[in-house]
Amino acid sequence: METTTLNVKGMTCGHCVAAVEGNVGKLDGVNAVKVDLGKGTVDVTFDQGVVSLAAIREEIEEQGYDVE
């Protein structure tokens, strides 16, 4: 397991938190995901053997946000 903090632009409200946490959390290999709306960050704990960081970033972008 590895935990990474991503800087994500465009998350503005509780719906955005739910969209990111809900959809990233559904990915196989993702153990935990936590959005900090004030900081604009997403902490993700995941198993690199199961899911890539690239796939996680892609999922966030599919929800309509920019990952820096």
Added chain:
Amino acid sequence: METTTLNVKGMTCGHCVAAVEGNVGKLDGVNAVKVDLGKGTVDVTFDQGVVSLAAIREEIEEQGYDVE
């Protein structure tokens, strides 16, 4: 039918638009509802004989927004 423009604070993203338009639009007597995110307004067309403006305001506030 009457159309009223409400000033609503706190709507920030497409999810907020969907929450307001979807839930207000479900009320009996509401014919049309349109959020303008940039202006912070909600245009509602409704039948005063079926639904009150107070009930519409309440529904928006239940979604977590402040109606001025």
